[in-house]
Every structure is written in C-alpha cells, then in structure tokens.
Amino acid sequence: xxxxxxAPVDPLVGLDxxxxxxxxxxxxxxxxxxxxxxxxxxxxxxxxxxxxxxxxINYGGIFRSPDPTRFMQEITEAYNFERExxxxxxxxxxxxxxxxxxxxxxxxxPAQTFPISFIIFERADGDIRGLLDDVGDLxxxxxxxxxxxxxxxxxxxxxxxxAHQDIKPSNLLVFNPLLDVGRAAxxxxxxxxxxxxxxxxxxxxxxxxxxxxxxxxxxxxxxPTSFEQRRLACDIYQLGSLLTFVLxxxxxxxxxxxxLDPSHSPRNWHGSYMDALPYVQAAHATALDELxxxxxxxxxxxxxxxxxxxxxxxxxxxxxQRGHRASRKANQPYALNRIVSQLDLLAHKAELRYAGATAA
Ligand SMILES: Nc1ncnc2c1ncn2[C@@H]1O[C@H](COP(=O)(O)OP(=O)(O)O)[C@@H](O)[C@H]1O
Ligand SMILES: [Mg+2]
Numbered sequence: 001x002x003x004x005x006x007a008p009v010d011p012l013v014g015l016d017x018x019x020x021x022x023x024x025x026x027x028x029x030x031x032x033x034x035x036x037x038x039x040x041x042x043x044x045x046x047x048x049x050x051x052x053x054x055x056x057i058n059y060g061g062i063f064r065s066p067d068p069t070r071f072m073q074e075i076t077e078a079y080n081f082e083r084e085x086x087x088x089x090x091x092x093x094x095x096x097x098x099x100x101x102x103x104x105x106x107x108x109x110p111a112q113t114f115p116i117s118f119i120i121f122e123r124a125d126g127d128i129r130g131l132l133d134d135v136g137d138l139x140x141x142x143x144x145x146x147x148x149x150x151x152x153x154x155x156x157x158x159x160x161x162x163a164h165q166d167i168k169p170s171n172l173l174v175f176n177p178l179l180d181v182g183r184a185a186x187x188x189x190x191x192x193x194x195x196x197x198x199x200x201x202x203x204x205x206x207x208x209x210x211x212x213x214x215x216x217x218x219x220x221x222x223x224p225t226s227f228e229q230r231r232l233a234c235d236i237y238q239l240g241s242l243l244t245f246v247l248x249x250x251x252x253x254x255x256x257x258x259x260l261d262p263s264h265s266p267r268n269w270h271g272s273y274m275d276a277l278p279y280v281q282a283a284h285a286t287a288l289d290e291l292x293x294x295x296x297x298x299x300x301x302x303x304x305x306x307x308x309x310x311x312x313x314x315x316x317x318x319x320x321q322r323g324h325r326a327s328r329k330a331n332q333p334y335a336l337n338r339i340v341s342q343l344d345l346l347a348h349k350a351e352l353r354y355a356g357a358t359a360a
Pocket of ligand 1: 041053121122123124125126127170171173188189190191264
C-alpha cells in the first residue's frame with residue numbers, strides 16, 4: 001500500500017564499495033565545492049563497525065550543464081584535488097582534520113550511466129551550524145573547545161603548507177554530540193583549499209571559498225601577492241569570524257555589513273582597499289563594541305575582554321595588523337601557535353567554571 005507513496009530507494013544504496021564498505025543510505029541534498037553541487041552524499045558502514053560519510057562525484061550534472069566539457073573538467077579536477085589533499089592529511093595523521101578512509105572508482109553498476117568515483121570520510125555526527133541550531137544554550141566551554149579544535153586543525157594544515165580558505169560553521173564537523181563537555185570538532189571540506197605543492201582551479205579565483213565568509217580585503221577585490229597574506233591571513237580572519245559566530249550567532253562579516261555605510265560597502269566602493277580601510281576599521285571597532293555589549297555569557301570581565309581582544313586581532317581588517325601580536329613581533333605574523341594556546345586556555349577556564357557549576 002505505502003510503497004507507491006514512498007520515495008524510490010537510491011540505486012546506490014546497498015552498493016559494495018570494496019574494503020568492507022557498503023552504502024547504507026543516501027543524503028537528500030547535493031554537496032560539493034561551496035554550492036557547486038559537485039557531489040552526492042551517502043552514508044556507509046564497514047564490516048568492522050566503522051561509519052563513513054561518502055562523497056560520490058555527480059557526473060550526472062553534465063546533462064544540465066550548458067558547457068559539458070568544462071563541467072566535466074571542473075568536477076574531475078575538484079574531485080582529484082580533494083582526494084589527493086585528504087590523502088595527504090590522512091597520511092600525515094592530522095588529528096583535527098577529517099580523515100579519509102578509502103577512495104576509488106568503480107565501473108557503472110547495471111542500469112547506471114556513469115562510473116562511481118567516491119571518497120569515504122570518517123563520519124561526524126553533524127556540523128557546528130546544525131549543532132548550534134539544535135542546542136541554542138550550548139555551554140560556553142563546549143563552544144570554545146570546538147573553536148580551539150578548529151584552530152588546531154587550521155594550524156595542522158598550515159604546517160603542511162595548506163590553507164583552507166573556507167572556514168565556516170558548516171565546515172566544522174562535530175563528533176560525540178551526546179556529551180556536553182567532551183565534544184570534539186574537526187575541520188572538513190578541503191574543496192577550496194590551496195596547497196602550495198599542488199595547483200587547483202580555484203587558486204586563481206579572487207575569493208577561493210564561500211564569498212559570504214571571505215575576509216574584507218577579498219570582498220573589496222584586493223589580491224595580496226604573498227601566500228601568507230592571501231591565504232594564511234584569510235584562514236585567520238575566518239577563524240576569528242567563526243569565534244564571533246560561536247559566541248554570538250552572527251559572523252564578523254554580518255556585523256561589518258551592518259556597521260559599514262552602504263556607500264563604503266564592497267558592492268558600491270570603486271577605490272582601492274587601502275582607501276576603504278579606515279571605514280572598514282571603524283565598522284570593525286563598532287562591531288567589537290556591539291559584541292562586547294551583547295555578550296550573553298556570565299563570564300568574568302577579564303575573560304570577556306580577552307575574547308573580544310582575540311576576535312579583534314584575528315579579524316583585523318588590516319593585513320599588517322592581523323594575527324597574534326607576539327607572533328607579529330617575532331616576525332611570524334600569521335603563525336597560529338599562540339592563538340591555539342590562547343584558545344586552549346580560554347576553553348580550559350570555561351570548562352573549569354562549568355565543572356564547578358555542575359558540581360555545586
Ligand atoms: N565526514 C562527514 N561526516 C558527517 N557529515 C559530513 C561529513 N562531511 C560533510 N558532512 C556534511 O555535509 C555537508 C557538506 O559537506 P562539505 O564537505 O562541506 O561539502 P560542500 O560544503 O562543498 O557542499 C557538511 O556541511 C556537513 O554537514
Ligand atoms: Mg562545506
């Protein structure tokens with residue numbers, strides 16, 4: 001009776017992917033490269049009990065593309081790039097970057113047109129955007145620990161000469177959702193990363209990642225020439241914007257947009273970024289004041305000031321000022337070690353407070 005009403009089962013469900021992996025379910029939404037819908041998402045299980053998240057290249061998009069050869073080139077290059085990069089991260093055992101378990105291509109199954117090219121990742125329980133939607137009153141300690149985890153993941157990527165460039169809540173994957181404290185997060189979605197050792201199509205884009213999370217210099221069309229200023233400083237800004245979001249539910253970009261006069265907005269500005277900078281800095285200062293005033297956690301003034309100061313230096317609109325001050329003085333302006341330690345300490349303080357409050 002109900003079978004005619006239920007959705008048809010995806011033909012890939014049940015497919016044997018090799019090495020003990022079988023597809024168990026299809027995810028409803030296409031995924032891939034910041035809205036590019038380059039992949040289809042599936043869940044998979046292994047005979048050894050591991051759970052996987054599978055990205056299958058969406059060759060079928062070729063039928064809807066006005067430029068099929070270009071489309072094919074883009075999706076295969078995007079797939080090959082991500083595959084090689086996740087392999088590199090996995091072989092270097094980067095603990096805060098989502099692992100890949102397996103990848104391969106299989107011949108087209110019966111009644112299918114295209115081969116199945118896939119990457120199987122370790123499966124997270126969701127992303128931090130979804131988690132914050134579901135658990136609005138999530139403890140400060142948990143929020144800060146996840147941002148600390150994100151900073152560690154970015155630092156690990158930087159240590160192998162890779163910049164992520166698309167750090168945002170949906171790309172921070174969360175594990176262990178049932179525990180309050182003890183949740184951990186890892187960086188996912190390397191689809192828009194730049195690897196100094198391997199070229200990618202998006203390396204040439206003014207904005208490699210999602211434009212709504214891009215740092216202000218990129219929004220104003222400024223293209224710094226060095227890897228450090230163009231790529232590493234972008235990750236640092238996005239980490240600061242992530243911290244802003246996790247504390248306040250708004251990104252730094254949304255705040256800047258609110259406080260920037262429309263005539264000085266990237267859309268309407270025709271001059272250089274250097275000329276726009278004083279206006280962006282003023283909007284940034286107002287955004288930080290606003291953030292400080294609307295802070296909704298009961299933390300000591302010291303901790304609040306430290307958090308606002310940290311956000312301020314991570315998201316500084318001036319590339320010459322962005323990053324940790326001590327690292328800048330040590331001639332390593334975009335080094336993340338001090339930022340990671342500071343976030344660790346802040347998360348630790350919040351965890352102690354939380355433990356004290358729950359024990360009372
Ligand atoms: N390893 C994973 N485990 C669980 N969910 C994942 C995993 N990787 C991605 N997702 C989910 O799928 C979404 C899209 O995947 P992502 O790799 O970010 O592709 P894109 O943003 O390019 O579409 C993520 O925001 C997350 O919710
Ligand atoms: Mg993503």
